[in-house]
Amino acid sequence: MRSKTVTRTTYSNGSVNTVAPDVKAKAVQDLKDVLKLTTINRLLTASYDEESKNIERKIFSAVYQMTKVGLIDREKREINAIWFSFVGLSAQNIRHLEICSITDFNALFSITNQELRSLADRGRLDVETKRKLLQSTVILQNHWNDLYSSTSTDDAPPGPSTPAIVTSNHQFNVPSLSVTGVKMIQSSSMGFATAPKSPKTASRSIHNIPHKWHRSTKLRWSGDGVCHFCQRPLGFGILNAWEKCRSCKWKVHTQCKGRVGDSCGLTPDHLRFLFDKLIQENNGGMWKDPQSVPASRSMNEPAFQFPDTAIDSSSSTNSSAPSTPALPLGINGNVSSLTAPYRSERKFLFPDTENYSVHNRLPILVISEGDHPSTTEIQQETENHNKLASLSGGNIESEGTIVGNQEDSVESHHDVEADQGGPSQEAVDKFNKRADGGFTWERHAWNMSTIRGPNAQASWNEVTIQLETIEFDKQAPIIGRGRFGKVLRGFHYGDVAVKVYNMDHISDHSKRAEEFKLEVSAYKNTRHDNIALFLGYFMNDGKYGMVMSLSRGSQSLYTLLHVVREKLDMATTRKIAQQICQAVSYLHTKKILHKDLRSKNILLESKNKVVITDFGILSMKRLAYPRGKLGYYTSRFWTNYLAPELAMAIKTEYDEYECEDFPFTESSDVYAFGCVWFEMLTGMLAFCHETPHQTLFAKSQGVRPVLPNVKCTPELKELLVACFHTAPHERPSLTDIHAKLTALPKKQRVNRSPSFPVMMKSYESTF
Ligand SMILES: Nc1ncnc2c1ncn2[C@@H]1O[C@H](COP(=O)(O)OP(=O)(O)OP(=O)(O)O)[C@@H](O)[C@H]1O
Numbered sequence: 001m002r003s004k005t006v007t008r009t010t011y012s013n014g015s016v017n018t019v020a021p022d023v024k025a026k027a028v029q030d031l032k033d034v035l036k037l038t039t040i041n042r043l044l045t046a047s048y049d050e051e052s053k054n055i056e057r058k059i060f061s062a063v064y065q066m067t068k069v070g071l072i073d074r075e076k077r078e079i080n081a082i083w084f085s086f087v088g089l090s091a092q093n094i095r096h097l098e099i100c101s102i103t104d105f106n107a108l109f110s111i112t113n114q115e116l117r118s119l120a121d122r123g124r125l126d127v128e129t130k131r132k133l134l135q136s137t138v139i140l141q142n143h144w145n146d147l148y149s150s151t152s153t154d155d156a157p158p159g160p161s162t163p164a165i166v167t168s169n170h171q172f173n174v175p176s177l178s179v180t181g182v183k184m185i186q187s188s189s190m191g192f193a194t195a196p197k198s199p200k201t202a203s204r205s206i207h208n209i210p211h212k213w214h215r216s217t218k219l220r221w222s223g224d225g226v227c228h229f230c231q232r233p234l235g236f237g238i239l240n241a242w243e244k245c246r247s248c249k250w251k252v253h254t255q256c257k258g259r260v261g262d263s264c265g266l267t268p269d270h271l272r273f274l275f276d277k278l279i280q281e282n283n284g285g286m287w288k289d290p291q292s293v294p295a296s297r298s299m300n301e302p303a304f305q306f307p308d309t310a311i312d313s314s315s316s317t318n319s320s321a322p323s324t325p326a327l328p329l330g331i332n333g334n335v336s337s338l339t340a341p342y343r344s345e346r347k348f349l350f351p352d353t354e355n356y357s358v359h360n361r362l363p364i365l366v367i368s369e370g371d372h373p374s375t376t377e378i379q380q381e382t383e384n385h386n387k388l389a390s391l392s393g394g395n396i397e398s399e400g401t402i403v404g405n406q407e408d409s410v411e412s413h414h415d416v417e418a419d420q421g422g423p424s425q426e427a428v429d430k431f432n433k434r435a436d437g438g439f440t441w442e443r444h445a446w447n448m449s450t451i452r453g454p455n456a457q458a459s460w461n462e463v464t465i466q467l468e469t470i471e472f473d474k475q476a477p478i479i480g481r482g483r484f485g486k487v488l489r490g491f492h493y494g495d496v497a498v499k500v501y502n503m504d505h506i507s508d509h510s511k512r513a514e515e516f517k518l519e520v521s522a523y524k525n526t527r528h529d530n531i532a533l534f535l536g537y538f539m540n541d542g543k544y545g546m547v548m549s550l551s552r553g554s555q556s557l558y559t560l561l562h563v564v565r566e567k568l569d570m571a572t573t574r575k576i577a578q579q580i581c582q583a584v585s586y587l588h589t590k591k592i593l594h595k596d597l598r599s600k601n602i603l604l605e606s607k608n609k610v611v612i613t614d615f616g617i618l619s620m621k622r623l624a625y626p627r628g629k630l631g632y633y634t635s636r637f638w639t640n641y642l643a644p645e646l647a648m649a650i651k652t653e654y655d656e657y658e659c660e661d662f663p664f665t666e667s668s669d670v671y672a673f674g675c676v677w678f679e680m681l682t683g684m685l686a687f688c689h690e691t692p693h694q695t696l697f698a699k700s701q702g703v704r705p706v707l708p709n710v711k712c713t714p715e716l717k718e719l720l721v722a723c724f725h726t727a728p729h730e731r732p733s734l735t736d737i738h739a740k741l742t743a744l745p746k747k748q749r750v751n752r753s754p755s756f757p758v759m760m761k762s763y764e765s766t767f
Contacts, residue, residue: 056139705724
């Protein structure tokens with residue numbers, strides 16, 4: 001019998017599956033074949049005959065088969081690109097959608113028809129392509145849903161599984177929330193490659209609510225309304241008959257009705273209602289069902305019932321008991337039993353009463369994934385780059401690699417005006433206010449002579465780099481892409497990394513340059529061995545970017561821990577922790593807050609040296625873009641590092657004019673540092689078993705990360721647990737942590753009592 005080579009596939013959630021490469025290759029090939037067999041035009045014809053249905057089914061089963069084999073992120077993106085090009089999208093359209101985080105089917109299914117339409121509009125997809133995209137997405141989603149309804153619990157198709165990525169109009173995530181049982185079921189994954197598994201004891205309740213179509217016999221004019229399925233105008237009710245679902249408010253032509261599926265989608269309001277219900281029911285004891293999830297062992301132990309008490313320093317270094325109050329694997333069940341003991345004795349009361357706990361609402365989070373680009377993307381990027389370079393006579397080396405929209409260049413004169421000095425006094429004030437978030441940050445935080453003052457212009461000029469002088473790598477210009485922009489590889493008197501920022505969240509183009517300068521100014525004044533070296537910035541033709549030293553290793557701590565899955569020894573962990581402490585406390589002395597300290601933003605130059613990046617950028621406004629009131633686009637695992645006071649500050653609906661930014665403080669950076677340290681010690685993310693919403697909820701309830709069995713001294717454990725204190729002012733400062741880390745002896749000597757009798761005292765002292 002021929003033995004198969006089996007590879008380990010690491011999922012984005014860190015789990016590992018074994019998949020025979022030939023099985024995977026076959027699945028991918030099947031999809032390509034079936035796509036080759038047919039054309040989307042046939043699939044999307046108005047005459048929806050039996051043959052079209054068969055084609056649909058074939059395509060879907062190929063897609064489904066492929067999702068079963070477990071794909072890594074890069075493969076998911078490639079498949080997504082295959083699907084999009086089959087639908088008729090150009091490479092540029094695909095790039096646009098990817099930039100908007102539609103990188104796999106999961107993401108595609110997670111956004112509403114309306115959001116997809118607005119993404120298509122922003123990407124300037126032509127009418128026909130947009131129609132095909134929307135229509136084909138509905139078809140695919142329907143199949144997915146059908147399959148969900150017809151599949152047994154264990155064989156459920158892999159799919160967007162949890163409220164982590166919230167579907168506001170479609171039902172793909174909903175199976176993980178049982179409407180009747182109202183239990184939050186923990187998902188095993190946030191990616192579409194792994195199937196959400198329900199506990200075996202409780203069968204999964206499938207959301208399957210039929211549409212309530214209503215057809216008015218009156219003559220109705222629907223204004224500019226378009227059919228949700230075919231995207232053509234609805235027109236008059238009688239002439240071109242259309243119907244409206246009373247529940248989800250979808251309007252479709254009568255002839256399209258058959259193709260939108262039998263199951264009614266959940267609108268954002270429905271979804272909120274569901275969450276509201278979950279939280280309310282929790283108060284009413286709905287989650288107290290003792291059958292649902294066995295209570296955590298630690299919950300019955302008095303030692304672990306209170307999060308804010310100092311840790312028992314007598315705990316053994318190799319104890320397997322968590323040193324913090326345990327959140328049992330997921331808060332997927334008996335949450336009240338978890339939180340009740342804390343509530344009864346909780347010392348800390350959150351200062352902000354305007355939070356979602358009070359209003360019984362959780363904000364909607366959509367997870368976008370910054371990632372390494374696929375080969376196809378690199379090729380695409382390189383082609384664009386070279387094409388533009390040749391068009392401009394090789395002058396504008398960078399233009400092709402930088403994504404910006406035409407509006408930016410139209411408005412660029414504003415930028416030039418704004419470039420004639422530092423940001424305005426008003427902006428600086430606003431920025432300082434934003435930074436303090438109502439806590440401790442002061443206006444005098446900024447060195448006014450560098451931002452605004454007699455030397456401001458000269459100071460900015462010194463760090464301005466002309467875009468034309470940067471030579472971008474022709475082979476593989478793009479290093480990676482994040483939530484707020486992308487990083488390119490270039491040459492500017494040496495190898496450099498160029499981070500191109502997306503400033504679309506500032507709708508007023510004339511304000512972009514000013515805002516960008518405020519963000520960059522955090523970098524401008526930093527000089528530290530463990531901080532990415534700022535070399536300069538550019539603002540050309542509506543492109544905003546920063547040039548910094550290229551980290552040689554090009555590997556982040558996240559990649560090392562969760563992709564390469566390397567276990568760090570105590571000495572390395574300590575060294576890295578010390579360096580992070582030094583770097584971030586340096587920033588704090590410069591009155592700069594990191595705001596986004598995560599293992600992804602810690603680059604490893606070598607095992608002995610880290611460099612931190614991406615500081616001072618994050619804001620609620622950035623996260624709220626482009627969803628606005630609909631929720632936030634966040635990086636994956638962002639909530640895991642979020643300090644509880646920040647988690648509490650996220651408003652369910654973001655309003656630019658009314659909402660304050662996050663109340664970032666040095667202490668929130670300390671919390672994030674604790675999470676990174678935790679990650680290094682355990683190889684796992686804090687709250688790794690929770691979905692983002694569960695994490696937010698848990699944090700709002702004062703739940704702290706569970707520290708599993710780690711080999712470290714009680715002092716270190718105590719220090720780590722102190723970083724997770726719910727009250728920000730109780731957390732230690734990074735300088736203190738660094739001092740304690742340094743003071744610890746290099747090697748812990750274990751004082752074991754010998755198994756044989758020894759003379760403990762010296763000969764002299766005995767007599
Ligand atoms: N100075 C640098 N040198 C080398 N690589 C870098 C540098 N700065 C960033 N990178 C890499 O570029 C990629 C994108 O970085 P970026 O900070 O934009 O996003 P991210 O942190 O991965 O994602 P997000 O912040 O959205 O979660 C990452 O893989 C990162 O490791």
